[in-house]
Amino acid sequence: MPSRSDSGLYSSLRSVTRGASVFAVGSGLSKALGFVFQLLLTRGLGAELYGIYTYGFTIAMFIVNFADLGTSKAILKFVPLYEDDPRKQNRLLGLASLTSLGGSVLLGGGVYVSAPTITELTLNNPLLTDVLRLFAVFIVFYTLIRIVSSVFQSVERQAYKMLLENVTTQTIRILFAGIALVVGASVVGVTAAIIVGTVLTFGIAAVVFLSRTSFHPTLGGSRGDIREFYDVSLPLTFSDVGRLLYRRIDVLMVGFLLSAGSRVGVYNIATVLASLLRLPLTGFNQLFPPIASRLYSNGEIEELQSVYTMVTRWTFTVSLLPAAATIVYAEELLGVFGNAFTAGVTVLLLFVLGELMNALAGPSNYMLIMTDHQYVSMVNEWALGVFNVVLNYLFISRFGLVGAALATVSVLSVINLVRVVEVWYLEGLMPYSLKFFKPILAGLGAGAVMYGLKTFLSGYPLLVIGGVVGGIVFALGLFALGIEQEDKEFFVESIPALESVLP
Template sequence: MPDSLSDEETQSSLNVITHGASLFFIGRILAKGFRFVLNLILTRGLGASLYGIYAYATTLTSLAVVLARLGAGKSLLRFLPAYADDSPYRNYLVGLAYLTALLGSVLIGAALYLAAPAISGATLNNPLLVDVLRILSLALPFSTLIKLTNEIFRGLKKLEYQVLLADILHPLTQIGVVMIALLLGYSLLGVVASLALGSILVCLVAVTLLYARTSLRPHVSGGQRNEGAKEFFSYSIPLTLKDVGSVMYSRVDILMVGFFLAESTVGIYQVAFLLSGLLALPLNAFNQLFPPVASQLYTNGEIRELQSVYETVTRWTLTLAIPLALVAAVYSSELLLIFGPEFSGGAVVLTLFAVGQITNCAVGPSGYFLMMTDHQQLTMINQWLLGGLNIVLNYILITELGVIGAALATASVLSFINIIRVIEVWYTEGLTPYSKAYWKPTTAGILTAVFMSGLHQLFDGYVLLIIGAPVGGLLFFCIVFVLGLEKDDREFFNRIISE
């Protein structure tokens, strides 16, 4: 009876996570498609050099958004599920998060505005970068509040609203305003100004939707202020430092490429990075509702179920990521050619990113597992140590190998941090996401890679991509099916079919 109950609870948790993953996956597929269109419009409309300036500026402002939130979004992911029965306290925490994000974004936006000339002089040394940074700094508070509102919907397990805002409305607005700017004859500055205007509009919609579709009424008054603020910031501040470290190891590469190389190289590197982000779709999908589910299971002491969910989600993540990684690695030149002939030179960069991302997916939600089991200080240390390592490796390898050295450094650090996370989860909680079942997707991946590589002898260019990608994906899943589904997989799919 206990085993049966445990299996039932595990399937229930997997249903919650997979429902969120399905919503996220559909939304993110749309978002990635919209983002693909947006960057295709930008690369074709601006060219590699101007696009490189845009990419460099948006990377800098993404770091500013991380700093401005002070980890407020991650705190809400932890505490909104934990205090599901205490509405006044949840309202206070959300109000504190909004106040923190607003004040932080205004201060950091002002600093970025004033520092823009110095940043340009130290990196690309282009006056256009100064103007772009200043425009984006004015829109920083709105961008920050959009991100925070999305995290609130995620913490409430209302992913349909997060998908609507983050994956549909925001990118569609960006495409619309950019196309209008380009059709009116504007170049880089007009495009960036239109994107800033789009962020203001989306922010207003996001906050309105929060009030209309949830019972949350944020405030920062009441008798729980001292206790709530202490709990909130003791969790959020380490995660802020963790997020800064995360940007250091994941995006310091493009900052250093801009420091050592030309803006056109920044543009090529950014396109390869964006394409490699498609590989993380399965992981990001399952990560949407894994944190609140893991938080509840851990708080309730249901460790056995937590282990089962952790193992199954990690295996599913890797299985879905492998065919995407094969397309990015085997057909890298063909993918980059879509953005223009000058971008195809980033094929090796894209291949290295694909290796790093498949390692990222192979460890599943281990980073969130550490955060949801109250090891946020450990995740902060991880990110800062590895962020520092990434800076050192990028400096050494960029000076020796150029843009390929930057990709090699970042892919290596991404792989290393994920190995460390799995070891830390095992050491702190005694849990591991792995089982013998992993030989099946691994074997299918090796056989599919051989087949897809062989198609180079028959086709090339866009024809190779159009034929090889879908056929390779179908072959992969056919092999996995022939090798046999696991018990958890069969039970889950049987339940989905019966419903």
Template structure:
């Protein structure tokens, strides 16, 4: 590479790592507040009522696929692509918001009217009908807030996204959802608090957007026919892509509610939620990877894109492996924190840990496909895996119950991730792997031995604290002794800006 290309590469890597650092800081706060809220809900409501609330939020994740109609992902594509054409950016922004408003109002009306039918074919509980109807009013607010945070990501302004998604939303959820339960309003009160949280979160995001947006908010011109075709040709396939994503990620919870009980839903959802924490590094680096990947790809800077892809994937896997080992070894003790009734999900948790490690091992391959004009392939991937997941869940839930659902979904999740990375290599010639991936594997083996040894001496809360800390120290120590690559130091410097840390790590590079 030339000096100019090196500078561009460092700029792209720095942008992604800075975005990941902001997200990790914000999401760490969000997870901590969210954990408090979930503990309030699980310990106050119990497995059955918590199951009703979590089933509602799962259904709403499905409904939001149709309220957004791909608008959130379209912002990640079009706003960076037209960075030199503010008028076209404004048109795309207007289409995303206008489409989302119309769709979300229609879906809200349908959910409110069909709540008794939805209950009859799922949990079959009159209380569930009330919860659905109350919570349905959150859909327009959550949809528009989601599009707004995507606009912030497309601007590469992660600090705005962090304020809305990682600070305002979890605090408001704790105050209005957790507060309603603590005041004795039970699960219907939690649903009402959910609506208030959504409205206020959108208000915060809209206020920031109006003040900080460079896209001419409020002066959007009427879109031309070619612009309409371009927008919907991209966004509508993404709607079905996101539907497929929901089916292979969350259809298991829907079917657990359909075939089993609200209590089973509560146990299963807690296990899945804990396992999903392992994807935090992946989600963090994905915050700014898509718009930067789109820019590099469309500028034909493929060498820089491959370097970025490899470094980001390696660090996603590195950051996720140690907590994954802890979750596997201490699964029962982790779930006991939410209440003794939830420990029945330990096998479910273990299965999902394996699938999340696979998810992190392939890095942002799904977004790379999407940003390199393969949206129809991602559509086929998602829909096919979603249908397969639904079929496997139907067969295995009837045979094995909760564990059957976990086997089906974790297997499909792992399989689609392997397929994505093969597709990126075949279609674009990009592969993120090299010998440096052996370093976190070696560190993980040492950490696993340390954590297992601690489990022979301690249990419950002492095991989680002491064993987790000992494993993390051992993992970090081995990585340090094996040394770091220069691009890893550049990435880490953006995530954790510290001059002293940089000097220390440079000594081991």
């Protein structure tokens, strides 16, 4: 029978896994809708106009990532921290809303004014100026949508976040873009339709927020409240800028240094495929931050250690099978997009290793932020971001496309190692144990079986059958090596019917 402390641990883990499960469902649906949206645009606009839209959207999303001045992440810390003080929650949410609105208007206005200059320096197509000015409006409303989503995430109502930020947003984009294309609109008209859809999405988000929560953001509060809030949010803003330098600068530098659209396309497809391996970590991270903040503020360090360890091991375990499949079937997966993309096999393999290192570090970055070390996180992001720019320049100049991947993966591996060591040094928390060898062994076995199937199958049958057989072998391997006692207790408490099934 689990003890009272075990029950508290399992309650926290259930919240994290529930958030991860909702994220998995919502993310899968979002990616399917995203595919339909991209297909709609490419078929309706053609390659050149689609490229103009994509370039404008990419610039807008870069701006959105730090237009809220870190408030979307600060909400994850302060809402659960002051759950017993609703008035302070509302004051902090009011400050977050005002900050996000001001920041997004300022940066959106900057994009609007500088659109002709950006066009001249990049694509040199006057249509891009009109598209960028429309996206200036997008920056404001999409930033506010993300704030509402963060509030739902902070109160562990992940379903609402996924429905608003992913499903509703994508569905409305498809609907409005489709209508624009049917009436014969070009790239500017389609972009305008998408912006109108974004404004509508914000209206829906505001209604859901007011009707499904008890929050009523207000202005006011002491200087101490303001100082406390910005002491967390502003460092996170600089962290976001640094993160962009080591997450996306490689794509920009490939285009700048190699000057070949086909190479950028090959590189981007490899990064997109590898990024799918990030879904388990992103899923578990949906509810880990507010739970970690609550446990740390309540002094429940032992339970925080247990949650940190188990979430890291689960994240790594769930990531291993798709990583093994991607390594074994790298050429076949890239071939789905066309024979030309198989030139990115080495790039894809490097990025898979990088994402495995990401999964192995678990939620270590959120551990730093939620244990009041946000400035450490900021220094990490900037140091590694600058390092990535320098390393990409040197490696791309010497090794071409593979050099970009090698530089970025090296940086990704280093930052994850640094984060784990910092959490251990600053808080004495370490997520690893010998239990990690079980999923590694199961993954190696599944990989060997999937590789063996290449002797008999090829193409789509190999991908489908190999994936299914690999999954079965991986599950059987974990089962044969033995289910960990804490895992068994957690799943039995969550689903009592499993007691007769698990060994």
